[in-house]
Amino acid sequence: MPIFGGTSPTYLWTENGVNVATGPYYIYAPHDGDTLIVTMTSNYPCLATSVAVSNMFIIHAYTSMANALSVSVSQSSIMSGSVDTFTAVASGAGATPAFQWFINGTAVPGATGTQYITDSLKNGQIVNCEETSSFLCSSPQSVFSGGISIIVIPTGITQAGLNATKLVLEPNPNKGAFTIRGVLRTYADDQVDIAVTNVLGQTVYKSNATAGSGVLDEHISLPNSLPSGTYLVSVASGYDYVVFHVLIEQ
16 A cells, blocks of 8 residues: 555566566465565655655465375274274374364264274264364365274173083183183084184184083183284184184283
8 A cells, every 4th residue: 555655656566586567466376485575656746755665575375285184093893891092193284283083973072182082982883083274275174084983892792602612711801811611512522723813803822722521721821912902712623613802901
């Protein structure tokens, strides 16, 4: 806005030291670091000087960045009441993005960090996260993650069998040491294969035992390096197959 510009002031725009335009407006495609100066020559009478030079404008032009969000979970299958941790990782979201976690489409009060830690999930609930970028040129400004559905195993359900085998695993939960005992259906000497797998289907332990006269009493000690979580313990012989869901709390 000119002051004492007179009835018909003239203008000269300088971009990065080069004269580029005249007139009261200069419209162009900016680049980061550009410098702009405008010089006005006034026809107002009785001025000490008819030329006025603006301060230098330094242009900051930011490149648009794709705003992306991914969410991971520590365990996709847990025992009821167990702790599960969800972690959000954002890219192109600026230095201080905002987060909001949701369960079945409803915002969780207070769940506004990069991690959501809970022990109250119910089977089949879907958890996802919304991230809002702090970067002016993020595209889009807000983004939702895909939903993660968690399998929650009710407390007290420890055995799923395909026959009438009478086996128990105790204690459960445990710290990686437990005993499998009971009677096989054959009531005969039999070799029993025992395997422990994690929720990704990876086998983390295997052993063999002998059930004398069909009676099994086998103590298992898993490696101390195994992380806490839910594991599947399968017990198989010629006529029997039983699977236990075991919660290990190291």
